[in-house]
C-alpha cells in the first residue's frame with residue numbers, strides 16, 4: 001500500500017499534486033496528513049513527524065514498500081512508472097516530452113504567482129487579486145505564460161484537459177487553477193473553462209472538500225487575512 005505524506009489541504013499546493021494524481025487515477029493510497037502547525041522550522045512537530053521518511057523536511061513524500069520518495073516530480077515519475085497501465089504521462093513521445101517540459105516549468109518557475117497568490121482554497125480574495133494584478137507586473141507575466149501554455153495545449157490536443165485525457169500535467173497545474181479562482185485573476189474564457197473542468201474532476205473535488213473541511217488557520221500561509 002502506498003502512503004502519501006501531505007500538509008494542510010487548504011494551503012499545501014505541492015501536496016495537492018500527487019494526491020490528486022493518485023486519487024484521479026484511482027490508485028489506492030493511505031493519506032498521512034502532517035499539519036504545518038505554528039512552524040515548519042527545524043525541531044517543530046512538523047519536521048519531527050517527517051524525519052523518519054525524508055531528510056528534506058518537506059511534504060509531499062510517498063512511501064511504497066519501504067522506499068521513501070520525496071519531491072513532487074520524483075513522486076509523479078515513480079507513480080507513472082509503477083502504475084504504467086494508468087497512462088499518467090501522454091502516450092505519444094513528443095506529447096510526453098512536452099508534458100514533462102511544462103511540469104518542470106511549473107516546478108522551477110512561476111515564483112511571482114506563487115509568492116503573491118499563495119494557494120488558499122477556502123478563501124475568496126478577489127479584492128486582493130485586483131491589487132496584485134494592478135501592481136505586480138511579474139504576476140501578470142506569469143499568468144500570461146500560463147494562458148499561452150494552456151491555450152496552445154488545449155488547441156493542440158483538442159481538450160478537455162491539457163493533453164486530451166487526464167495526465168500528470170493537469171495534476172501539476174491544479175493548484176494554479178485554485179489560485180486563479182481564489183484571487184479572481186482575469187483569464188480568457190477558454191482558460192476559465194479549463195479551470196472549471198479541472199475543479200470538477202472527482203480527484204480535485206475530493207481535495208477541495210478536504211480543504212474546506214479543515215478549520216486550521218496557518219499564519220505563515222496567510223499574508224492577507226487575520227482569521228478565517
Ligand SMILES: N[C@@H](CCC(=O)N[C@@H](CS)C(=O)NCC(=O)O)C(=O)O
Pocket residue numbers: 007011012013014015040041057058059060070071072073
Ligand atoms: N520541490 C518540493 C517543494 C515542496 C514544498 O515546498 N513543500 C512545502 C509545502 S507545500 C513544505 O513542506 N513546506 C515546509 C517547509 O519548507 O518548511 C516538491 O515539489 O515536493
